[in-house]
Amino acid sequence: MTIVLPEKMPGPWTQGVPIDADSELEQLHHEHYVRLVRLAVLLLGDVGRAEEVVQDSFVAIYQRLQRGKDLLNAPAYLRQTVVNRSRSTLRHLKVVSRHPRDATLTTPGADHDLLRGVRRQAVIDALSRLPRRQREVLAMRYYLDLSEREIAETLGISSGAVKSHASRGAAALRLHLSALLEENS
Amino acid sequence: MTSAPEDDSDLRRLLNDAVSEVHPEGGTEQIRARARRSSAGRWMPLTVAAAVATVAVIGGAAWLAQRQPLGRSAAGSGSVSDANAPTGVRDSPTPTHLIDAQVYVLGSTAVGPRLFVEQKQIRTAADSSDLQTVVDETLTAKPADPDYENPFRDLGLTARATLEGGVVTIDLSSAPARPPGMNGGAARMAVQSLVWSADTAGSVTGPVRFTVAGAAADNVLGVSTSAPVERAGSDSVMSTVSITSPLEGSNVSNQFEVTGQAATFEANVVWELKQGEKVVRNGYTTATECCTLSPYRFMVTAAPGEYTLVVHDTDESDGEGVGTSEDTKRITVE
DSSP states (O other): OOOOOOTTOTTTTSTTSOOOHHHHHHHHHHHHHHHHHHHHHHHHSOHHHHHHHHHHHHHHHHHHHHTTOOOTTHHHHHHHHHHHHHHHHHHHHHHHTOOOOOOOOOOOSSHHHHHHHHHHHHHHHHHHHSOHHHHHHHIIIIISOOOHHHHHHHHTSOHHHHHHHHHHHHHHHHHHTHHHHHHHO | OOSOTTOOHHHHHHHHHHTTTOOOOOOHHHHHHHHHHHHHHHHOOOSSOBOOOOOOOOTTHHHHHOOOOOSSOOSSSSOHHHHHSOTTGGGOOSOEEEEEEEEEEEEEETTEEEEEEEEEEEEEETTSOHHHHHHHHHHHOOOSSTTOBOTTGGGTOOEEEEEETTEEEEEESSOOOOOTTOOHHHHHHHHHHHHHHHHHHHTOOSOEEEEETTEEOSEETTEEOSSOBOOOOHHHHBOSEEEEESOTTOEEOSEEEEEEEEOOGGGEEEEEEEETTEEEEEEEEEOSSSSSOEEEEEEEEOOSEEEEEEEEOOOOSTTSOOOOOEEEEEEEEO
16 A cells, blocks of 8 residues: 555645645545554554544644645655654553553454454554564554655654664564464465 | 565565454544634633643552553543544434533642543533533543543443532432542542532532432442532642643644643742653743642743643652652644
8 A cells, every 4th residue: 555645736735725624634534544543553552542643643634734734745744643643642651551451453253253353463462562663663664565765754763774673673573473474374 | 484584475464454454433523523622722711720640659649540441442532522422423413512611530649639620622412501511521531631530430420410599419320439449539539520520510619419319429439428519629629730721632833832720839830841751941930829729821932843741840848759740731843
């Protein structure tokens, strides 16, 4: 999946031209909402919190649009906001030592559904055990299919650092998920 | 494992599969409603303000830090009333309207749990009174600021709230026992959160009468309610430091005003703007009066980015370790 930049919409994204904030919101929501919530689930391990973070991010971009702010790359802005807010949420949770919530990724039904649920949870748990930067890099690389440069820009780090987090993170994730990977191979 | 280290298609597949069944809620209507609410809230006058994120766990704070493990949380950090609205709300024929409300919740401070107020716009049924709506919210809503706790939220209570002859009566569905781990101080603050919310919504200041299913209630959370409960003075129940504006999670311009209330030694108010543990800006100001809740305000200039704004008092205990009380807001400078 690649995030499509709104290149064909020079008007609304250019300062000085009236912005129809509502129709921009509709379009951004349609194109990015579900995918960003899923990204946030990979970062946070919790569907409810992921929804909160992504909704907060949409509220922020909508308020910017309403104020006629220049947004040359709204999807990149949204993505960065989601990653930053997910990080703040995790930091906050660490501070107050709250109990973990259920990730509610499982939908028990038939046995094979249950098994899939367990596998999904194992992946989320393995990600949550990685250092924060590695988790962010892997989620953006493998889930959003972003380039090293795009990941570097989102996180405000160098491409070299992205490369190093990616390779260490992938190695650690393989270790945590070795049973699942062997099962699938 | 057979795949070569450079071939990441297996990891890609696992990550994609892990979230493939996540079908989130939250449509654009909800986002628009929350945007209206947070921008309206920024300009609303407040009587007392809100929030604490102290790391210290003192007194009843241990109880405050406890959370029920929840499944899917209500979407959105705004009011639960809105979050609970079905995503297909525009198809609903039930007439609704928005009310401005002040909902009192608990947070931890250096001297134990204290009250904070959250300014909210709540969507409610058109035929529901403001008093009823605010009491419902106080009993069931998840606070918008994650540093707050609603002590009633997990008790499954409902209530009918009425105002007659200038006196509020809250008729609870059942008599709530004090949960394990909640001490007497926290329970008293919890009851006061209901009293303050109800009195404020009813525009009265008198005692609140509690009943259970129409009959007199001996106690609520172990706090005697055999006589109507007086609204305690703000200096004895409110946090000694709170930030009114900016709101939690809000976006501000690169020069922004911070307002709040403080009751501190020599009216001293100290602040820091942080990124992680790094202090980017700091300063101090004074509230308009010493030692009783009074307003403060100051300006901050900062580069665009995500910050935590911390406002706190000073520890005047000469090393006895009472600690400071603080209030924090996560904000984005644009």
